[in-house]
Amino acid sequence: MSSNVKSPSPSQDLSGVVDVEQAEAALVEHYPRLVRLAYLVLPPSLGRNRRVLTAHALTQRALPRSRRSGDAEAIPVQRSREGRSADPGYAYIRLRVVSTALDAGLPLRKSALPKRAQLPPLLPQVWGLRLFPRSGGADELALDQRLSALSGPARAAFVLRGLERLADGDVLKILDAAGVDEPGAALAEADGVDAAHELLRSPEFDPCSLQARPTDLMRRRQHMKAAAVALAAAVVCGALLGLPGDGWGPDGAAAPAYAKNPASEAALDPAQLTKVAAGTWKRSARADFSVWPARGALTGDEALLRRALAVWARPGKTVQVSATTGTAAGAPAGPAQLLFAGEVDAARVVLLYDGLRVVRYAEPKDGTSGAALDFARVDGATSAEASALVVSRVDGNVRYLTAPWVGGVAVRDLLKPAASGSALKRDGEGVTEPMSSPAQARACSSWNALELRDDKGVRRLSTDLGELVPAHLTAGRPQAPREATAADWSPTACSLGDARSNGVRSVNSWQYARQALPEGNGPAAWICTRADTWRGAGGRALAQFRAGGAAAVAAKAEDSAACGAREPSVLAGVRWKSRGGNWYLLGAGSNDVVSVKTAGGSRTPGNTVAAPLERGARAGLTGRLANGSKVSTLR
Structure with a gap:
């Protein structure tokens, strides 16, 4: 790490002052952007989990200690063409975040006390889990590698240019105010990175949308066993010393430690799964996932269903778990509804619904190693959003399980609105043949959408954005949107890539x-x-x-x-x-x-x-x- 960072001088480029309330409002309003800024400036050598926690800690500590606006310290206002930069409160918080993130990348020295930013954050802390942003593609990985090769000031210069869209003059002012000795040299070093600035807004670099994985489970288990033995010994000794006579005192209303929770057990029992009859949707006043019938050749395979429910409740370390943003990944509160169980491509797939979420469990046909568990939130779904679910992804292709009210399926290329749709065949269970998905495509030479025709003849467009539930496409004024056509989306289809995941x-x-x-x-x-x-x-x-x-x-x-x-x-x-x-x-x-x-x-x-x-x-x-x-x- 470069050492060309001096003690910051917040009074540099002083053009105004703001009080703590202004700075606090800016921090709350732009928190996700500031945390992303800190995450990108921090050295990748810290590791993704440490970078995430440090980025949140530095951003949360960016406010001055004084809570009285009249005593707020002088805050430099960076003037630029970017709207956020014109806000003095945001400019101040951004400067504090950049300055402390640069400090965090400095090496520890024996001759000087460490700065607070150089030490692991006390808060926030997450025990038993490793948190990291969603993985991006090859472009994001290449950019992360390029940024790791830069010095801290150069990395900050690149990020301020790309993420904040600041002119070079404003970048120089911020680096100088943050204590960088040679801002011009940092800017010149950042010029060597030829990656697109738009990549900085990728989910790869978003420390507010995170994935979770367990830490070393074997070591944790050993430590927990040792702690449990010590605690049990302490409890036994304390109880024996406190008893007035022989024998144990009553446990009150508490159940024995080995007792099982009947509700939890019922949720993991395949026999308790709800299986809706085939024609229920025709008589129901609602059209959502709750009236989907149980379909697939393996709906009677209790061993498969038991494995799916057990993995849902307590996924092992080899299970690949994913959840859409804002979706809880916990166990079901009670017996779930079975939507599908069958063999698709090279896997056995189970789709379940608990009233709030759709869950997909998949395992290889030849074993259970490499099982996957995916969660998607679907509360409040209407017939438009509950018309299809992803049942398989293989080699850039996707298969869907369609709703029972879907009468026909076609594929439409939104970039070719004049072309007619290609019919997509389905088997007897409602599973489509594979179609090319735009979710993983790098170039935007085409954009496939799913055209679904319901039992009333209404045609709806949906598209795969990398999640279990395809996104419903509409057009028209926001107060009264209508079902979209390919012509409605032809000019802007490629912008759908920004909404992935x-x-x-x-x-x-x-x-x-x-x-x-x-x-x-x-x-x-x-x-x-x-x-x-x-x-x-x-x-x-x-x-x-x-x-x-x-x-x-x-x-x-x-x-x-x-x-x-x-x-x-x-x-x-x-x-x-x-x-x-x-x-x-x-x-x-x-x-x-x-x-x-x-x-x-x-x-x-x-x-x-x-x-x-x-x-x-x-x-x-x-x-x-x-x-x-x-x-x-x-x-």
Whole structure:
């Protein structure tokens, strides 16, 4: 680790002060982004589990100790073109996070006392588990390796550029304020990394969406046995000393330690599984997973079902466990419902439902080594979301088990809306033949979606985003979305890659504005794509600008209600260069935006704006709604 980090001087580049309340609000609002920033700046040599815990600890300790706003220390305000950087509270917290993350990477020296950041965090602590972000692909792994080869300041420079989207001048100011001796050298070293900055937003580097694995179970078992023996001896000795006469005192209402819980035992008994009859869905007032019949050739294999339930309750160290974001991975509270049990490809597969989650258990045909257990949250599913479940993934292909009300299945390439769909055959149990999945594809030359026709003739599109339940695709205004067609999604299908592995329930695409480009350069379209999750929170919105057959991401918002049913208003802007070589600030809002104001102060009536942009000019936009309230650009 490079040693070109000096003691930070927070007073450098002082352009204003904020109080503790401002800093605290910024920390709460942008906590996931700040933790990701700390995780990326910390040296990978710490290991993924230690980096996760240290990143959370450093971010939570970023506030000043004083709780009185009047005594808050002077906070340097970094000025930049990025909206978050303009917030003094966020700029201060970000500087503290970067500074302590750089300190954490410094080697310990015998001649000096260690800084707090160099020591393992006291809190948070997780006993018996190793926590780490979801694994990404080859690109993310290559980027992590490149970052590990950089010095701490260079790594911070790359991350501030890519994650925070700061200009080089602002990066230099932050590094200098964080105590880096040679910020220019760190920036030059970061120039050697040619990876795309978008990779920094991958789940690979998200320390807030984690996977859990046990620590060394054998060693833990030995330690626990020794501790249990010591505790038992202490209890026995204490009880013997405290008894007034011979014999043991009563245990009161407590059951003996060896007694079994009847509810837990029932949940693990294959005979207690609910098996819905085949025609129940036709008579039911609801259409969800609760009326799926039990299907598959192995629904009577009690040994297989017992193994599936036992692994669900207590998965061993060799079981590959995955859960969508926001989904609990614990044992069932009572007997579950059996949806499917059968052989698919080279595995025996069991699908179970407990009213809140769908669980997939899979084991090889020739044994149980390498079993997998997958969880997905499905509470509140309607017939649209409960129409199909992933039953198998092999070599980039996926098979689905379809709902009993699905009358026909086809595959549609969203990038070829004029092409007719290809029929997807199903066996007698409702399992489809394999289809190519876009979930693992690196390039976006095509994007396959599942077209499901129900018993009433309604056609719905869903797509695989790497989870058990495919995401339902809709189109139209957020207040009244409709079933989407391939033509609705053709312009924005490739943006679905950003929603992978986030527990997505549905994704809506909506063209919210059209605009005539300056200098007769033709029309442009503005499209907002919103992904809603099963857990409610964590929604993502993305605004795209399309002109001349090309598309650009204008703005993104994470964990936001923007562009959805609760907050349908949307505003976004881009810098755009005309064919004549002139630069403009273009912006567009939804129909309820009655005027748009640029950072320069001019206000344009209507929901679109096209203002000439001088070199170095600020490129901010705000809008005003008909009721007088303001709307800001997505961020």
